[in-house]
Amino acid sequence: MIDVAIVGAGTTGISTAIESKKLGVENVAIFEKGESYLTTIRKFYKDGKRVDRDYKGQEVTLKGSIDFCDGNKESTLDLFGSLLSSNQIDLKPQTDIERISKTEDGFELLSSGGESFKARFVVIAIGKMGQPNKPSYAIPLPIRSLVNFNANSIQKDEKLLIVGGGNSAVEYAYDLCKTNPTTLNYRRSEFARINDANAQELQKVISSGELQTKLGVDIVALSEDSGRVCVEFADSTKETYDRIIYAIGGSTPLDFLQKCKLELDEKQTPKSSEIHETSIQDLFIAGDIALQSGGSIAIGLNHGYEIAQEIAKRLKN
Numbered sequence: 001m002i003d004v005a006i007v008g009a010g011t012t013g014i015s016t017a018i019e020s021k022k023l024g025v026e027n028v029a030i031f032e033k034g035e036s037y038l039t040t041i042r043k044f045y046k047d048g049k050r051v052d053r054d055y056k057g058q059e060v061t062l063k064g065s066i067d068f069c070d071g072n073k074e075s076t077l078d079l080f081g082s083l084l085s086s087n088q089i090d091l092k093p094q095t096d097i098e099r100i101s102k103t104e105d106g107f108e109l110l111s112s113g114g115e116s117f118k119a120r121f122v123v124i125a126i127g128k129m130g131q132p133n134k135p136s137y138a139i140p141l142p143i144r145s146l147v148n149f150n151a152n153s154i155q156k157d158e159k160l161l162i163v164g165g166g167n168s169a170v171e172y173a174y175d176l177c178k179t180n181p182t183t184l185n186y187r188r189s190e191f192a193r194i195n196d197a198n199a200q201e202l203q204k205v206i207s208s209g210e211l212q213t214k215l216g217v218d219i220v221a222l223s224e225d226s227g228r229v230c231v232e233f234a235d236s237t238k239e240t241y242d243r244i245i246y247a248i249g250g251s252t253p254l255d256f257l258q259k260c261k262l263e264l265d266e267k268q269t270p271k272s273s274e275i276h277e278t279s280i281q282d283l284f285i286a287g288d289i290a291l292q293s294g295g296s297i298a299i300g301l302n303h304g305y306e307i308a309q310e311i312a313k314r315l316k317n
């Protein structure tokens, strides 16, 4: 059981971890879907980019212990890298958290790789830059609207192909096959990454014939076929569908929040209290993802500090 599980090793997530440690909370872990910390800064800041503390004129008085000041991309990466190592923070890279569920004694975090972690408190600090993983082959322009990464656009009776082998793909498949002719395609023939409940549901709909499967074979190309999607498989077969849903890891921040069942406001921003607690008790949200607009490194650092104070207080009681 982790005391504080933080999703996202951006500046906000790292601040939450450091401030928690400073307050004596030892059992802290950060889950990060990228290969290392500060994925947003590594990916979206140009080399040598100036990093302003008062970003876009937002003047913020820092409350916590992190001495963040004007610098550049490289000095910012160095600062947060050395904070992680000097505070011996347990960083779990390449761990894409797919959902967080409330349990009797805290939370369960599920990764797209099928791992499960338990935590007493969770802090979501995933930023706003996340995107679903896309296939390596081209998606031709005329069929782009029919190739989706969530189930939001599906129409009744459309013939569907779900692609993927993790919990999300399997859940889409067994739900959607009740309303639509549905096939599940996975490049492997075994579903090794799904939880037991999903494995049972999957088995049921396959045995009853409600769900068709195309397993152990990759897709090699997509093309248009009279306004529908023609899928070419590596075994040289072809089939045409009305719509394809890829669930091959990654997600938009909004999809993630919906999966975690957080209450959102009319602008799709997660509802949170003054102490950054979401509609679910002991589940906090911080940094860019907690804000309707704006956001900066300094704002996220303060969120992390405030959340750490609150969690440390609750852990003592």
Ligand SMILES: Cc1cc2nc3c(=O)[nH]c(=O)nc-3n(C[C@H](O)[C@H](O)[C@H](O)COP(=O)(O)OP(=O)(O)OC[C@H]3O[C@@H](n4cnc5c(N)ncnc54)[C@H](O)[C@@H]3O)c2cc1C
Residues within 6 Å of the ligand: 007, 008, 009, 010, 011, 012, 013, 031, 032, 033, 034, 037, 038, 039, 040, 041, 044, 045, 050, 051, 052, 053, 054, 055, 095, 096, 097, 098, 125, 126, 127, 128, 129, 130, 256, 286, 287, 288, 289, 294, 295, 296, 297, 298, 300
């Ligand atoms: C080009 C550009 C320039 C900017 N310049 C400045 C500047 O000069 N000064 C300034 O203060 N601000 C600047 N900003 C804004 C600043 O980068 C953000 O406000 C800040 O990065 C927000 O931090 P965060 O930790 O909330 O989110 P992020 O930095 O986006 O970090 C989120 C982390 O969560 C990870 N993650 C996402 N989903 C999951 C998941 N499901 N499971 C596990 N991990 C996940 C991501 O990989 C990422 O590492 C700039 C932004 C951009 C795009």
